[in-house]
């Protein structure tokens with residue numbers, strides 16, 4: 001996910017009452033789970049040699065697991081990072097090969113790229129569309145290949161410009177996170193700085209609530 005370049009911007013929080021409607025439009029998509037003492041942290045747009053190892057350390061320090069939606073071409077450049085992510089017990093997911101925007105890409109090439117990205121993850125069977133944007137037809141075609149993981153909470157790490165932005169994002173995260181929430185962060189070079197400013201205190205807050213984070217399996 002990356003809401004910025006994409007025209008229409010998703011809200012920071014997608015309330016649960018809307019999820020059945022979203023699933024009607026995009027069959028097979030998932031926006032939260034029924035977990036009762038865990039959330040599901042997700043990291044998009046990696047792996048990145050500077051950012052991803054830092055995320056792995058932060059998660060390991062608290063015994064939390066996450067799902068990493070990797071961009072296929074980057075995954076192919078950093079097989080060592082993929083191995084680290086898996087060895088640490090996290091889940092890998094596909095995020096297309098080149099971060100394609102579904103609304104701007106024809107169905108066949110989009111599905112091909114999505115399926116190829118799943119193959120770089122040892123066919124984990126979880127997929128997230130870049131920008132959260134794919135068409136109904138693309139979603140239907142992909143639903144036979146993967147569990148399609150959307151989210152209900154955006155950390156906003158991609159849009160942080162200053163200290164006030166950090167504080168606002170922290171408040172939003174705490175306000176909207178519930179057990180079962182699927183939360184979006186980015187472990188990319190581009191958005192890594194905002195993510196670094198949010199993640200440690202958020203993980204500590206989760207632990208303080210008595211919650212952990214678990215990966216999403218295909």
Ligand SMILES: [Zn+2]
Pocket residue numbers: 001002044045095099129130131
């Ligand atoms: Zn993305």
